[in-house]
Amino acid sequence: MSRLDDLRATAHPLRLRLLSLLTGAALSAAEAGRELGVSQAAASYHLRVLERAGLIRVVEVVRLRGGDAKRYRHESSARPFDATAPVPPAAPAEEEAYVAALVEELRRRALERTEGPAVTTDAELWVDPEVWRRVVRHVGEASALLHAAARPPRTPGTRPVSMTAALFPLRRNR
Template sequence: MRDELILEMPEHIRALAHPLRQRVLGLLTNAPCTNKQLGELLQVSPPRLHFHVRELQAAGLIEIVSQQPKGGVIEKYYRAVARVVPLAPETKETARDQELVEGTLEALRQEYIRASTFFEGHIPEMRFAHELVLLPRID
């Protein structure tokens, strides 16, 4: 796994515009997982998750690291291709689409809800960071 993959291509940004894909990518930076394992961790059905995993793989953000036969099927283990995936500076300046920002905020909201549930409403100190991105006006 590389340390960093700079998001330069539009397909990278489109792939990460969905909050579930951001959560999947986050999990796959920690350890390889199968589609079924990801579904259990995220409480999402494997068929629904399969679509999003394929989108991340097609964009080159995740890869198959091993395949193992199990019960007549082959389980594929996926892993993120990099630990960190920042936006390239030129991409920040040319992004015309708020989907990535909205997807990021929704993923953050979902993680906050999960943490609140896990800690029964008594969440330990949390830190949030944000970066100002100026988007050109679309007329």
Template sequence: MDQTDPAAVARLRATAHPVRLRILSLLTAEAMSAAEVARALDLTHANASYHLRQLHDVGELVIESEEKVRGGVAKRYRYDATREVPDRSSGIDDRISYARATAVEVERRLHDAARGAASSSDLEAWVPVETWHRALDLLHQASHLLHAAARPAGTPGTVHVSATTTAFTMTGGLDGEDVRWTPTEEAPR
């Protein structure tokens, strides 16, 4: 029986798009309206609105505020990567689509990479379960640290960075509850 959560699949499909990944990154630092997102990412207002609605409809964005603009209402959206979200498990095809979208976005960012401190790693290995859990804890903490510290573009005293991680268990080793992971401590603020 397929135990894939339809809501998790919808969330993954909604984020498996390079423009939407850019929007999530942009809205980590500050809430923005569709017009502001369009200007920041050089999109049409209609295109920005469409992508924002797609992300909001699957719960990836929250509406932080609404303001009256020229007889209408402009919503200001925000992405909170530290909030509790339901399980993101989904089928392999959806996870591959997300990985491809992420790869396109990382390639775009690499064209804008500056000289200086960086880290890159790739590994497929067999490690003790305790080591795996510790590594996932550290990745989780680093991700939450960076998301919590994100500031609007160009803020004095900030550096423009890119951070992408993907870590998962492979088949052939322990599975089930033996390798499940829940963060062991609160992410740093």
């Protein structure tokens, strides 16, 4: 799948929430719907979009009441993070839809913010390319660490957390 396919598939706040939820546990559409407060039909539709894009996969099929329930999982931590890989810019409409979904999801999460260790930052700076590569690598490693440590929702001894990061080089102003 291409970056464009990834952007299209994730350009919806519910699909972003599903990806996060399915990082810590394999869930069916019914289970994911209950956890996120949406119908099984809505969860199922969005899961199929993510599956077609290759962002989640079926890891188990369970027989329930005469039917089969697929359990899906997002295994982002299985993919190695490469901070040196060039990422071409996406089509403006797809990039805009993805950013809008991120903004909506960040607004939702901000209302759930509670006490505890946190960091918020925003910057538009000129830096040495090596410093930039190090920062991208460190943020990628932090993301990989969180994804690898993700547990099913409400696991005793865990707490919900949020991480949103968007790091990208900018065009030079003329």
